[in-house]
Amino acid sequence: xxxxxxxxxxxxxxxxxxxxxxxxxxxxxxxxxxxxxxxxxxxxxxxxxxxxxxxxxxxxxxxxxxxxxxxxxxxxxxxxxxxxxxxxxxxxxxxxxxxxxxxxxxxxxxxxxxxxxxxxxxxxxxxxxxxxxxxxxxxxxxxxxxxxxxxxxxxxxxxxxxxxxxxxxxxxxxxxxxxxxxxxxxxxxxxxxxxxxxxxxxxxxxxxxxxxx
Amino acid sequence: xxxxxxxxxxxxxxxxxxxxxxxxxxxxxxxxxxxxxxxxxxxxxxxxxxxxxxxxxxxxxxxxxxxxxxxxxxxxxxxxxxxxxxxxxxxxxxxxxxxxxxxxxxxxxxxxxxxxxxxxxxxxxxxxxxxxxxxxxxxxxxxxxxxxxxxxxxxxxxxxxxxxxxxxxxxxxxxxxxxxxxxxxxxxxxxxxxxxxxxxxxxxxxxxxxxxxxxxxxxxxxxxxxxxxxxxxxxxxxxxxxxxxxxxxxxxxxxxxxxxxxxxxxxxxxxxxxxxxxxxxxxxx
Numbered sequence: 001x002x003x004x005x006x007x008x009x010x011x012x013x014x015x016x017x018x019x020x021x022x023x024x025x026x027x028x029x030x031x032x033x034x035x036x037x038x039x040x041x042x043x044x045x046x047x048x049x050x051x052x053x054x055x056x057x058x059x060x061x062x063x064x065x066x067x068x069x070x071x072x073x074x075x076x077x078x079x080x081x082x083x084x085x086x087x088x089x090x091x092x093x094x095x096x097x098x099x100x101x102x103x104x105x106x107x108x109x110x111x112x113x114x115x116x117x118x119x120x121x122x123x124x125x126x127x128x129x130x131x132x133x134x135x136x137x138x139x140x141x142x143x144x145x146x147x148x149x150x151x152x153x154x155x156x157x158x159x160x161x162x163x164x165x166x167x168x169x170x171x172x173x174x175x176x177x178x179x180x181x182x183x184x185x186x187x188x189x190x191x192x193x194x195x196x197x198x199x200x201x202x203x204x205x206x207x208x209x210x211x212x213x
Numbered sequence: 214x215x216x217x218x219x220x221x222x223x224x225x226x227x228x229x230x231x232x233x234x235x236x237x238x239x240x241x242x243x244x245x246x247x248x249x250x251x252x253x254x255x256x257x258x259x260x261x262x263x264x265x266x267x268x269x270x271x272x273x274x275x276x277x278x279x280x281x282x283x284x285x286x287x288x289x290x291x292x293x294x295x296x297x298x299x300x301x302x303x304x305x306x307x308x309x310x311x312x313x314x315x316x317x318x319x320x321x322x323x324x325x326x327x328x329x330x331x332x333x334x335x336x337x338x339x340x341x342x343x344x345x346x347x348x349x350x351x352x353x354x355x356x357x358x359x360x361x362x363x364x365x366x367x368x369x370x371x372x373x374x375x376x377x378x379x380x381x382x383x384x385x386x387x388x389x390x391x392x393x394x395x396x397x398x399x400x401x402x403x404x405x406x407x408x409x410x411x412x413x414x415x416x417x418x419x420x421x422x423x424x425x426x427x428x429x430x431x432x433x434x435x436x437x438x439x440x441x442x443x444x445x446x447x448x449x450x451x452x453x454x455x456x457x458x459x460x461x462x463x464x465x466x467x468x469x470x471x472x473x474x475x476x477x478x479x480x481x482x483x484x485x486x487x488x489x490x491x492x493x494x495x496x497x498x
Contacts, residue, residue: 003285006315013312017303061301069299072265074316075288213265 003076007084008091014067015057022057026050027099034104038113042164044100044123045130049161051096052134055089059147068213078208082143086201089139093131097124118182125185126164132193134160136200143207216274217241217363217395218262223271225261230419232257235271237414237424241362242392244385246406246427247399248484249416250492255399258416259367262397263293276362289317292356296368298348302341306334306351310358317359328354346377353384364388364396370405378402382409403484413484417491427484435471436482438463448474454490465490 001009015022030050034043062068071081101120108115134157141152218239225232232254239245247255260266262273264280273280275287300309306329314320329336332350340348349369356364364385370378382405388394400406406413406427414424423430434453440461449455451473452464465486471479482490 001315003316009315010312013304013308014301017301061303065299065301066297067299067301068265069293069295069297072260072263073288073291073293073299075285076316077285212267213260 003080004083004087007076007081008087009084011058011085011088012091014061015054018057018061022054026054026096027103030100031103031107035107035111038108040104040108040115040119041123041126043104044097044127045161045164047096047100047104048093048127048131049134049157051093052131052138052157055092055135056138056142056147058085058088059142063147072213079205082201082204082208086139086197086204089135093128093135097127097131100127122182122185125182129185129188129192130157130160130164132196136196140200140203140207143204143211215240215277217276218245218397219272219274220258220262221272221274223258223261223273224269225257225266226269227257230254230257232261232416232419235416235421237421239363239395239397239412241395242389243411244389244396244398244409245412245414246403246410246484247397247414247416248401248403248406248488249422250401250488254416254419255401256367259293259365259397259399262365263288263291289319289359290362292359292361292364294349294352294356294364294366294369296371297345298340298343299352300340300348302339304340305336306338306340306343307336309340309351309355313355314358319360321358321360325354325358328357346373349373349377349381353381357388362394364394366396366398366400368399368401370400370402378405381405385409401488403488406484415488422491430487431481431484433468434465434482434487435468435479436463436486437466437471437474437477437479439477443477448477454493 026047030043030047033046034040037043062071076084101124104123105115105120137156141156216238218237220238221236223232223235230252235254235258237245247258249255257266261268262275262280264284276290278287280287304312310320310322310325314322314325329351332347332354334343334347334351334354340351343351366385370381373381385396385398386409389396398406398410410427412425413427413430415422415430423433437448437452438461444455444457444462448464448466451470452466455462455464465482466474466479
């Protein structure tokens with residue numbers, strides 16, 4: 001196992017004690033949201049919003065426990081620590097997405113509500129897109145200011161989610177057009193995923209390397 | 214390899230504090246006490262050694278390797294115990310090994326289990342439920358489980374009771390017995406060092422006051438005592454620190470100056486005496 005995966009593994013163990021809270025907020029609550037709205041698109045988006053918020057537990061838990069000392073003595077570079085955290089964050093997003101696309105359609109079908117395969121595909125793409133957007137902004141913010149001072153970044157996914165709902169509700173032409181073209185949406189998601197993460201990771205490494213622990 | 218730790222002309226500036234031109238070295242098989250009052254620069258020096266702070270100038274070599282270019286190699290042979298717990302408070306003692314061991318290729322599970330038993334650490338307890346002494350022992354158990362050649366302790370005894378402090382010193386003495394391990398031990402509780410340290414590095418107000426063998430350090434000074442009439446102007450000018458009582462005085466003097474005042478009672482000072490007297494502010498005399 002390389003040092004990036006070891007760091008991601010350590011992040012997993014960092015949030016493991018909070019797993020019940022995370023499952024409740026990231027898996028169960030969004031299912032009820034989908035049940036209430038009957039929309040898998042907004043339900044999956046809510047899941048990814050919660051996943052982005054909860055992925056920042058790694059920062060708050062390590063800061064609360066003074067773990068910068070541990071990170072300072074482990075035989076890993078700061079770059080590997082940052083990459084490990086991005087890997088963990090993406091894996092957490094992926095896990096949330098997989099759970100959402102299993103549970104939400106199942107729940108809708110159980111309630112005898114409509115859930116077309118195309119809706120699921122669009123929800124997955126939109127979920128990846130929004131999760132990427134939230135986390136590429138959040139993570140450098142946390143690296144620059146720390147979990148306590150950068151609390152404002154915790155609200156990035158919430159603001160994004162409400163903006164998404166607003167655009168969805170008002171049926172703005174641009175979004176309707178975008179959602180009507182899954183291929184365009186998928187291309188945008190891939191582009192955003194690669195480009196934005198590259199910039200975000202570079203910024204986070206720069207911030208952590210400048211930081212004195 | 215000559216020295217496990219070599220610090221050369223190390224400097225670091227903060228807005229309100231400056232560490233200036235610190236140099237010292239620690240050979241294999243010895244314990245070095247890094248002493249100085251609170252805020253003198255001990256932790257800053259340790260953080261610079263660990264590359265947790267960026268130095269302004271100077272060089273640091275650990276096990277013969279530069280601490281910037283060989284950070285990973287160095288850290289896999291270096292163990293650090295801080296003054297406070299560095300693990301997540303929600304982790305259980307039994308889980309720590311699983312979480313940390315993957316980072317060290319020389320991790321020895323048998324050693325870790327043996328140490329956990331011998332330190333009487335309850336495997337099912339959370340880190341946050343352990344006393345300060347037990348948390349320190351847990352950090353030590355990890356530190357000793359991957360064959361680290363150099364152990365750095367940053368004020369580990371400051372919150373410990375005398376029994377735990379004595380245990381720690383015994384552990385450290387055993388650790389260096391084979392001549393292949395060394396310890397850098399930062400503390401302001403200098404009685405611990407009277408017993409355990411071979412070398413002393415004394416940092417005062419960001420500057421190096423002394424670095425060398427403990428006995429040489431203790432031999433450099435004498436504690437002189439006398440009656441009220443014996444405190445002359447010349448003696449005052451030679452004293453590094455002075456305490457005046459209604460019955461007389463006591464002060465710290467360099468051993469080389471003692472021959473000028475052979476009529477006074479002189480005794481060997483403790484490390485504490487040297488620190489206290491050399492820290493008296495200007496004008497205190």
